[in-house]
Amino acid sequence: MGFLDTLKKINRFGRRGGKVVGVDVGSSAIKIVELEDKRGKATLSKYGTLAIGPYAKTQVGVPAKLPPKKLEEAIQTAFKAIGINAKHGAFAIPLKLSLIVTIELPETVADKLDQVVPIEARKYIPLPPNEVNIAWSLIERPESKSMDAQKEVKPKEGTLKVLVAAIQNATIGDYQTLAKQSGVKGALLEIETFSAMRSISKDDKQNYALLDIGAEDSKIVIYSHGSVTSSHTINKGSYAITQTLAQSLQIEFKEAEHIKRKYGASGTYKDRNLTEIVNPELNYIFEEARRVIETFENQFKEKVGSIILIGGGSTLKGLAPVAKEICAREIVLGDTFNHVELPTPALKEVLKESGPEYAVALGLALRALKE
Secondary structure, three states, X not given: OOHHHHHXXXXXXXXXXXXXXXXXXXXXEEXXXXXXXXXXXXXXXXXXXXXXXXXXXXXXXXXOOOOHHHHHXXXXXHHHHHOOOOOEEEEEEOHHHEEEEEEEEEHHHHHHHHHHHHHHXXXXXXXXXXXXXXXXXXXXXXXXXXXXXXOEEOOOOOEEEEEEEEEEHHHHHHHHHHXXXXXXXXXXEEEHHHHHHHHHOOOOOOOEEEEEEOOOOEEEEEEEOOEEEEEEEEOOOHHHHHHHHXXXXXXXXXXXXXXXXXXXXXXXXXXXXXXXHHHHHHHHHHHXXXXXXXXXXXXXXXXXXXXXXXXXXXXXXXXXXXXXHHHOOEEEEXXXXXXXXXXXXXXXXXXXXXXXXXXXXXXXXXXXXXX
């Protein structure tokens, strides 16, 4: 059983049928995707985004933490504006509100993992057992080549690698209440990273990194041999770029956000080279990403071939060349809607550009459609 399946332990509801909705509450915007099953195929029904900033009496693009009632109001408003009809679906739990670790256990406990894993996992979880929900999966790691593709690398004999995810019961309760108050009955809950991986449908046989560039921060996970191997949060996102533009150009945040979306990390504005302003912020994100990847490669002696970019910040113009130069590997923009039927062919090109922003919401809806 895969790790995505084990996360069902925190859900108490079964298959729903009909239309379903995936809701990704980010730091600066709510992303929503509605799917329906048409002749056995997942088909896009509706999608849309609502900025959170105005509900916190601030600007679009500014990260904000809304109180529960305000957040419920924002989601209900988004549903109405987009025309969401689904009453069942899934909500994302942010990576920062969860803990994902890989632990090693002796092979002698292979037939007792249900009892042993929760006990061993407590060593990494700084909370009382009754306050946390744990899901786990055994990582299947076959023999593989080292990075020089010459020497065979065997797993450490006598050990098992287990991926463990932990979420506070209070967090689960908060999101179940949010879903219910927003009009979504019996919502499934899933850590955002796993939802995003489902939407990009990458070949499980290849090691890759998934880099989600959000507004407040960025998240990177290494996907190896069909499972997440490591994860890391980078404390910088696209909001920092807007702030830097506003300060450097001495303009209001709203105008800086417009310039960022229009020009990105290339071109000029009022005779100022935007690349020189934006690149230091991008450099920080990608240098951190490279460090995480190299740590994985040194530890497991395996190569990460590519980095898949998702999140609203990933669509910034001029971003990919910077990422490629710093990380020295293939950079791919996540084609999240590639395996979903579209209501009209005209949407294909539109979603190629905006699709990475909806990676988590789409992955959630895909799961809800199958449950």
